[in-house]
Amino acid sequence: MFLDAVLRITGLLVLTVPTLAAECTREGLLAATESYLTAQTSGKVSNLKLSSSNFTYRQNNVVSDITKGLLSTAYKVDLNRSTADTVACASYTMWISTSGSKPYVVSTQIRHANNDTSSISMIDTVAASTGDLFFDAKKTLGYIQKEDWKIIPAEQRPSRELLKKVGDAYLDMWTDAKAADSIPWGTECERVEGSQYTNPCGKTLPRGGSSKNNGMRRYVIDEEMGSVDCQFDSLGAWPDSHEVRVVAGKVKYVHTVTVMKLG
Known part of the structure; x- marks a missing residue:
């Protein structure tokens, strides 16, 4: 009887121990x-x-x-x-x-x-x-x-919410005339679009005019690097990836990879 009681108790303990969720590191x-x-x-x-x-x-x-x-x-x-x-x-x-x-x-x-x-x-x-x-x-x-991609010190890192907001505003520029002005552009922000280099990023930007949103948005947000990458269907047709880095609260780098055949 004593053994039966021990088995019942240990069995109960096994059943009541919670399963630990995997941790994404x-x-x-x-x-x-x-x-x-x-x-x-x-x-x-x-x-x-x-x-x-x-x-x-x-x-x-x-x-x-x-x-x-x-x-x-x-x-x-x-x-x-x-x-x-x-x-x-x-x-x-x-x-x-x-x-x-x-x-x-x-x-x-x-x-x-x-x-x-x-x-x-x-x-x-x-x-x-x-x-x-x-x-x-x-x-x-x-x-x-030539770019600097050192990890940002903890006290200077942009929030996840800010990075998502910046990423969305960048993609919204094609449909929203006010989106470009909502982005915190850095004075020395560099944009590499394909192989075209623009400095500062805040010039020659789309300001609405398209009726088709950049959709199918998939995000990777890294606060330590101050970056957000979004892959999407550009203006409804073209595969596209835009990566934005925010340093000291301002956009420092923008990279675009666009699969759009010319001619």
Whole structure:
């Protein structure tokens, strides 16, 4: 009887111990970006730990077969940089390849289900190449190599709410004539749009006129880096990625990757 009582008690304890939720960590997110870059430079999708139950690969806003996409070919990466969003359990990686017959500037968001960074539930890539809007990988590389992307001290970091607001206002400029003036532009803000360089960012901006919103918005927000990346369908048709960095409360950098064939 004593043994039966012990078993009943221990069984009850096992049943009442709560299951701890997985924690999405910055380290886990950035480790996943490293595995993604390894897969890209080797051209081997097998280097990735993909979710066995619910994985999606999206390239230029189209859900497709990962084994037939950009990751199936090895590319020499000249520059890469990643940011992490522990709230959304997602990361953003930008990489540039200037060599070979087809250079690329690529923006990729990686997402993880249930806060579990040990496997990847989505790879979402916007990949611009020769013939796309203002495309010149070597010029883009030269501009971005000069930028300062040090982690922002804790007491100076912009809030998640501010970063989201800035990202949305930037995308709203095409439909809202007042959106541009709501953005805290820095006096030395630099915008790299394809390979076109503009300083300061706050000049030559859209001020409404479009009837179609920039939609299908997917965000990666990193307060430590003061950045927000949003991938979307530009003006209803074109795959697009815009990354904005806010330093000392002002927009410092804007990068755009647009898949829009000219001519």
